[in-house]
Amino acid sequence: MVNFKRTDSADNDYLELVKLLDAELKVRDGDDHAFFAQYNKSDDIKNVIVCYSDNHPAGCGAFKFYSTGIVEIKRMYVKESLRGKGLASGILVRLEDWAKESGFSECILETGKKQPEAIALYIKSGYNRIPNYGQYASVASSVCMKKSL
Numbered sequence: 001m002v003n004f005k006r007t008d009s010a011d012n013d014y015l016e017l018v019k020l021l022d023a024e025l026k027v028r029d030g031d032d033h034a035f036f037a038q039y040n041k042s043d044d045i046k047n048v049i050v051c052y053s054d055n056h057p058a059g060c061g062a063f064k065f066y067s068t069g070i071v072e073i074k075r076m077y078v079k080e081s082l083r084g085k086g087l088a089s090g091i092l093v094r095l096e097d098w099a100k101e102s103g104f105s106e107c108i109l110e111t112g113k114k115q116p117e118a119i120a121l122y123i124k125s126g127y128n129r130i131p132n133y134g135q136y137a138s139v140a141s142s143v144c145m146k147k148s149l
Helices: 012-037 087-101 116-124
Strands: 002-007 047-053 056-067 070-078 106-112 128-130 142-148
Touching (some): 012 047, 012 070, 047 070, 047 087, 056 087, 070 087, 087 106, 087 116, 106 116
Parallel strands (some): 070 106
Antiparallel strands (some): 056 070, 106 142
16 A cells, blocks of 8 residues: 655654665765765755655655745655655655645756666656756756656
């Protein structure tokens, strides 16, 4: 059984999942990890989804205000043993719905070229590649994307 919970970044299950995410990204990002880690703080994020599989924390995602009408999707993660079951898509749809309910019209995000599974998920979910924005503007390993809600 799969269910989803709306919460915030103080949620203990979310914090445990983010530890797993950060450990995986440290390996994937290699020498670039310190640069990306500085932009992936979970402090004071008000919009978090935690996904549960058989009542156990399985994955998470969040969004935060970026600019008028736009949120940035952050901290998307599903435990490796549970990937390929549609959980990430479920998390993403719920984040998008929540953002839309909150009056936002677009989602943006940044992922890395070393995360092909994430890129595939976002393309499948209707995201399109955009020029790298903000702190990622000159980062060759970044892939930035956007979706209208």
